[in-house]
Amino acid sequence: MNNFLSPTRRPTAEGRSSTSANRRSRQMNGGRLVKKTIWAAALTAGIAVASVIGTPAVAQSFPNLVKVVVPFPAGGTTDILARDVAVSLSEKLGTTVIVENRAGASGAIGSEIVARSAPDGGTMLLTATHHVINPGLYKKLPYDTAKDFSPVALIGSVPNALLVNPSVPAKNVAELIALAKKDPGKLTFGSSGIGGANHLSGELFKFMANIDIEHVPYKGAAPAMTDLLGGHLPMMFDSLPTVLPAVASGKVRVLAVTSKTRSAAMPEIPTMDEAGVKGFEATAWFGMYMPANNGSPVQARLEAVMKEILASDTIKAKFAKLDVDPGSLTGKEFTTFVNAEMAKWSDVIQRAKIEAQ
Incomplete structure (x- = not known):
């Protein structure tokens, strides 16, 4: 009976040597491939880590509509300053910024609205010296001036x-x-x-x-x-x-x-301090605040932006028309100033025996 199946061929010594060589080659190549893969993965991970470390933090985003509340009627100095600042603020933040006048109760009505708002940068307060006088002048306010606001920047002052x-x-x-x-x-x-x-x-x-x-x-x-x-x-x-x-x-x-330094409008006129009343200072000043959110990225971003805005030639020119000196205090420095002003005027009110309303 014929065997139609080919007989099994045994590899020769040369064939066995060639097969072994091929096997070792594949193993070596496979090893190198694995190593390359590992190094590639490590390199990719390294690039990713470097990207995370080397890329600056994404700028704090703000709501599409930002509202600056002025607690006085339209047309006054506070309102005009707020509108000048709002234009620059809109450009810097890349969002729409509007001014809303909420007058009444010596600024307390508009201030309360801001104090009760979300601290996300969507609502801010731009007000005058009344903000630090009211705590000593009124028996009860609908907010705590020291605790319900985060001071952002001293906008400007007028002697x-x-x-x-x-x-x-x-x-x-x-x-x-x-x-x-x-x-x-x-x-x-x-x-x-x-x-x-x-x-x-x-x-x-x-x-x-x-x-x-x-x-x-x-x-x-x-x-x-x-x-x-x-x-x-x-x-x-x-x-x-x-x-x-x-x-x-x-x-x-x-x-x-009454300012610490002489006024550019009348440089020949001395300050009260120079005139002999040492330490006297009583300027009309304007400040920006946000709902309490101390140390937050939102506050930090606003402080940085306001510092740029107040140092700009555009704002200096606009404020000069009102004889207002742009402010330079932000963040902790402005907070220290605000607290000192509150203490000063509360003391004056008590010493003058002005009855709280």
Whole structure:
């Protein structure tokens, strides 16, 4: 019977040698392939890690609509500053920024809205000195000024000026103090109303100069200024930019400015400190705050952006039209300033025996 199956062929010695060589070659090549694969994986992982380490953190994102609340009517200095800042803020954040006026209760209504808002950068407060005066002036506020807000930046400041009617014989602050001490209680100073910034500036002057002068409150700064111009009121403190026209016409005389440094608008006029009332400072200033979120990426981003904005030539030019000096304090430095101002004005209010409302 024929065997149709081919007989099994046994490999020769040469064939066995060739087969072994091929096997070793495949093993070596396979080993090298495995090693290459491992090194490739390691290299890829290394690149990934390096990318994570070397890539800066993604910028803090903000809501599509950011609202800056101004707790005063439209058209005032605070409102104008807020609108100037909003334009630059929109460009820097890449989102829409609007200004919303929520006036009333000396700024407390708008401030409460911000205090109750989400601390995500979508709602901010831009307000004036009232923010640090109100805690000492009101028995109860609908928020805690120290705890419910995170200070972001000092937006700007305006010096007040110590003004006298030309009929007052004092030509400088020292002479005015001497005049007040000669007849205690006879010299009066006016203000826009009880607890206002110009009222408290007068009370601070009274304490620091150790003089007895009487406060005359008016219903607004305009009627007080009218009486000063008319000679019915001997002196008052008021915003320097506001009174520059009257000063230029010779209807009032400026004895000193209340800022730490002299004003660019009237560089020849000394500060109260230079005039002899050492340490006196009582400026009208404006600040930006957000709902409490201290140390958050949102706050850090806002602080950095506001520092850039306030140092820009664009804002300097816009603020110069209002005789406002752009601020330079942000974050912790601004927080320290805010706390010091609250303490200062609360002390003045108590010493002046102004009854809390």
